[in-house]
Amino acid sequence: MKLVIDESRCKGCNLCVLVCPYGIFQEGTELNSRGIVTPVLDRPERCTNCRLQALYGRMLCGVCHMICPDQAINWVEEKPFEPHKVEVEF
Amino acid sequence: MIAPDWFRDDRLPHIYCTGCGNGTVINCTLAAVEEMGWKRDETVFVSGIGCSSRAPGYILTDSLHTTHGRALAFATGVKMARPDLHVVVFTGDGDLAAIGGNHFIHACRRNVDMTVICMNNHIYGMTGGQGSPTTPAGAISTTTPYGMSEPAFDLAELAVAAGANYVARWTSYHVKELTKAVAAGLQTPGLAFIEARTQCPTNYGRHNKLRRVSDMIEHLRSHAILVQKHDRLVAEGKPIPEGAFTVGELVRRNRPAMGVQR
Ligand SMILES: Cc1ncc(C[n+]2csc(CCOP(=O)(O)OP(=O)(O)O)c2C)c(N)n1
Numbered sequence: 001m002k003l004v005i006d007e008s009r010c011k012g013c014n015l016c017v018l019v020c021p022y023g024i025f026q027e028g029t030e031l032n033s034r035g036i037v038t039p040v041l042d043r044p045e046r047c048t049n050c051r052l053q054a055l056y057g058r059m060l061c062g063v064c065h066m067i068c069p070d071q072a073i074n075w076v077e078e079k080p081f082e083p084h085k086v087e088v089e090f
Numbered sequence: 091m092i093a094p095d096w097f098r099d100d101r102l103p104h105i106y107c108t109g110c111g112n113g114t115v116i117n118c119t120l121a122a123v124e125e126m127g128w129k130r131d132e133t134v135f136v137s138g139i140g141c142s143s144r145a146p147g148y149i150l151t152d153s154l155h156t157t158h159g160r161a162l163a164f165a166t167g168v169k170m171a172r173p174d175l176h177v178v179v180f181t182g183d184g185d186l187a188a189i190g191g192n193h194f195i196h197a198c199r200r201n202v203d204m205t206v207i208c209m210n211n212h213i214y215g216m217t218g219g220q221g222s223p224t225t226p227a228g229a230i231s232t233t234t235p236y237g238m239s240e241p242a243f244d245l246a247e248l249a250v251a252a253g254a255n256y257v258a259r260w261t262s263y264h265v266k267e268l269t270k271a272v273a274a275g276l277q278t279p280g281l282a283f284i285e286a287r288t289q290c291p292t293n294y295g296r297h298n299k300l301r302r303v304s305d306m307i308e309h310l311r312s313h314a315i316l317v318q319k320h321d322r323l324v325a326e327g328k329p330i331p332e333g334a335f336t337v338g339e340l341v342r343r344n345r346p347a348m349g350v351q352r
Pocket residue numbers: 139140141142143158181182183184185186209211213214215216217222
């Protein structure tokens with residue numbers, strides 16, 4: 001699974017930056033086409049939910065998804081051939 | 091997980107300001123509803139007027155967006171006419187405790203079978219930041235430019251005293267706990283009241299040195315103390331930290347309820 005921010009919904013409140021235990025969301029610096037500075041993702045493949053959601057068959061952690069007041073954080077299926085780097089943290 | 095197909099996608103993004111806590115409370119409520127396995131055509135959301143009261147407009151069920159303060163009166167009507175429906179009320183501190191104060195205490199007294207979720211941002215958000223019955227002492231609002239001089243209502247304690255079967259309080263920072271509390275409320279026959287303290291960065295934070303959303307969230311996080319800890323401090327005769335408020339389950343009981351389908 002892949003973590004995505006819906007640019008058409010995010011209002012740039014940075015609550016996700018505050019809550020993610022992995023620091024995956026970083027405050028952005030550039031305005032998007034709607035005039036909003038949305039957060040940027042730092043190696044989102046580290047997110048527990050990206051790695052293990054399919055295996056466990058349920059949402060893991062998910063606090064960014066729950067606290068996001070604008071329903072902008074979601075996970076989408078990856079294309080099977082999409083290359084990604086996996087870092088497992090112990 | 092939030093029930094994604096319960097949102098009116100065509101209405102999103104909603105009108106709430108950047109970082110407003112109301113959106114988070116909607117998420118937690120829909121996650122709890124999803125947990126219950128309720129169907130959309132068996133569920134009704136009712137609200138009054140205010141930013142918080144706009145919530146049902148973003149949810150894909152039948153809903154009533156009623157007049158200011160009267161959400162509980164309309165919700166009582168829905169429940170009496172159709173006890174088979176699940177009734178959930180979204181309200182604000184002004185809507186529930188100022189203009190709607192009498193409906194609040196009497197709905198609790200009657201213990202009408204519904205779940206009431208109050209987004210308490212301590213201010214009249216929608217109308218530009220006037221003081222509400224929950225504005226803390228000393229806080230600046232447009233109607234209290236020298237600081238609020240009246241004592242504030244404790245909404246959760248009020249619901250306990252008035253007779254609601256389930257009462258809990260959390261904040262928009264405590265998303266997991268809030269979701270669990272709403273789910274417990276949905277399961278309880280009789281009136282379940284969940285106070286969700288939320289941030290209004292625009293009309294509360296801006297006047298009270300909490301301009302940044304993160305400052306408001308930090309304020310909620312650091313001033314919340316568990317009921318159990320509060321009670322322990324009281325029993326030990328120790329002081330309660332300045333400005334602290336209790337969070338957790340305040341009551342769960344089985345008083346006779348009205349409108350419960352047999
Ligand atoms: C009968 C009536 N009186 C006053 C108003 C103006 N009014 C609209 S919203 C509001 C206060 C809302 O405060 P609250 O319930 O806390 O909602 P919030 O916007 O803070 O979420 C008031 C006084 C109204 N719409 N109708």
